Amino acid sequence: MKLCCPLVGGFAVITAVALASLLAQETPAPQNPMANADHLKTMAARVGRLSMKYASGRKPTALHVFDRPVMRTGNKEGNPDGAVWLWLDGQRPVGALCVWNRGPLWYSENTAIVGEVLEVTGWPNATWRSNGGGRKPMALEDSVPESPKSRQRTLRALALEFTAREDRLGIKSELRLFPRPIYEYPDADHDTLGGAVFAFVYGTDPEVLMQIEARQEGGARRWEVQFARMASAELSVKLREKEIWSVPAISREEVVKTNADYCIIREDK
Numbered sequence: 001m002k003l004c005c006p007l008v009g010g011f012a013v014i015t016a017v018a019l020a021s022l023l024a025q026e027t028p029a030p031q032n033p034m035a036n037a038d039h040l041k042t043m044a045a046r047v048g049r050l051s052m053k054y055a056s057g058r059k060p061t062a063l064h065v066f067d068r069p070v071m072r073t074g075n076k077e078g079n080p081d082g083a084v085w086l087w088l089d090g091q092r093p094v095g096a097l098c099v100w101n102r103g104p105l106w107y108s109e110n111t112a113i114v115g116e117v118l119e120v121t122g123w124p125n126a127t128w129r130s131n132g133g134g135r136k137p138m139a140l141e142d143s144v145p146e147s148p149k150s151r152q153r154t155l156r157a158l159a160l161e162f163t164a165r166e167d168r169l170g171i172k173s174e175l176r177l178f179p180r181p182i183y184e185y186p187d188a189d190h191d192t193l194g195g196a197v198f199a200f201v202y203g204t205d206p207e208v209l210m211q212i213e214a215r216q217e218g219g220a221r222r223w224e225v226q227f228a229r230m231a232s233a234e235l236s237v238k239l240r241e242k243e244i245w246s247v248p249a250i251s252r253e254e255v256v257k258t259n260a261d262y263c264i265i266r267e268d269k
Contacts, residue, residue, distance in 0.1 A: 043099045049123070055132075092185060092192060112261040137226040144214045181197060193221065
């Protein structure tokens, strides 16, 4: 695989809804009393308050949250059970939201996947507005197969070529690629033949999201990839041995600012 100049998506044999259903059954939740159906309902109710739109108003498309989480999360640092939802434009992901709590304190972790400015409202005392700057997909020189099944196989093979790492307060950790996409979609409305979102995780916590798409413009097809942070730590991604993406660590003071592509909103009830 060769990387081209910065520019981002595959095709799912099963539908997005069917895939999410499988994930809900197959994705292991942290072994904790809170990781149960009641806690999931509580998290889903908090997500249900929210709404998203393109802040520029250029695009009339209604954005919506996928109707179930694409993965459950957890770590040893006080997040026993959380879940990740995706914001969609049609079937194409544009942002992600991870919800968890530490006792009465609730966290909403927001990240933009696309370059457009997104706006999410519904929290009692906060509005998240991504800045939409500096986010560009990267083109890959690998050929895009004609057959949808072949594209799906190629897409998953491409994902295995990437590795990710985080540096949290000087502690460096290799991140694990989640063994299957957390979401797959066909979407012809955006010049996209299909795509998938993968997660690089620490334990069961997603730290980096990777979106791979097969794009088509005119008669030309190409693979594109882009990344979104899901952690405040310093993060980097390599294609084979070459670093192609990195972001610096974000301080506790900065991470709560709601005018960035990544932020955490805290609520005490």
